Amino acid sequence: MDCLSSAQSLRALSALLSTQEVEEEDDDCKNVTFAGMGPGHIGPPSKKDKGVPSAYKKKNGKDIWSEEEVAEGSQYDDLTDPRPQPEYEIVLKQSVGTEDLFLGLSGKGPSSMCCEAMLVKIKLPDTKATDVILDVKEKFLDLRTPRYKLGLHLPHPIHSKEGKAKFFSEKEELEVTLLMKRPTDFINM
The missing domain is CATH 2.60.40.790 (Immunoglobulin-like)
Structure with missing residues (x-):
């Protein structure tokens, strides 16, 4: 069964642009997850995506939040x-x-x-x-x-x-x- 979808197209484009080898996936349309895919998934995963997102990193170990996070007023x-x-x-x-x-x-x-x-x-x-x-x-x-x-x-x-x-x-x-x-x-x- 030949099944083309936007998620499969994104995965194929990601595989073309990636320098790492990507495992071949099953072509079965029922096993494809569409909700998690988006334009940000094109290309190899970046190092900053792993672990804690940069928005949540603290500058000082004792700070609870940064000044930018506190609303004025x-x-x-x-x-x-x-x-x-x-x-x-x-x-x-x-x-x-x-x-x-x-x-x-x-x-x-x-x-x-x-x-x-x-x-x-x-x-x-x-x-x-x-x-x-x-x-x-x-x-x-x-x-x-x-x-x-x-x-x-x-x-x-x-x-x-x-x-x-x-x-x-x-x-x-x-x-x-x-x-x-x-x-x-x-x-x-």
Whole structure:
């Protein structure tokens, strides 16, 4: 029975590219495992694949985790704090002119890559502006009031020193406008 499958094709390609001799396998289609095969299985197995993956290797023997593994803002997480989280909404904003809307001259699109700012609207019923404590980091927004707490991990990095916050007493809402930090700022004007 001649049975061709993507797993067998990957094994054949791997055997061609491999410098080591590979044992001949049975051509029976029932013994082939498809779930474990992928593009990473092409070629000889690398030395780093054996043993502990490099992502889990510790630099210092006494370290439990590396600094890259700890999310920014995790120091604000307090599981014993009974205050509820207020309702919030994140809106991405971009400056669009008539040349963008009608002619498409600047190359801006509706994607989040073309957005310049992030607006976070936070509903704070029965709260005064003087009660609000706000701390903004590059990827984390921390809001504390006597009635509410919000620890929000932001979807995009922002410039923490260039934001604005405005409290609307009639709507009982805080609006925080944050300028986004993107590595492609020089491309998206």
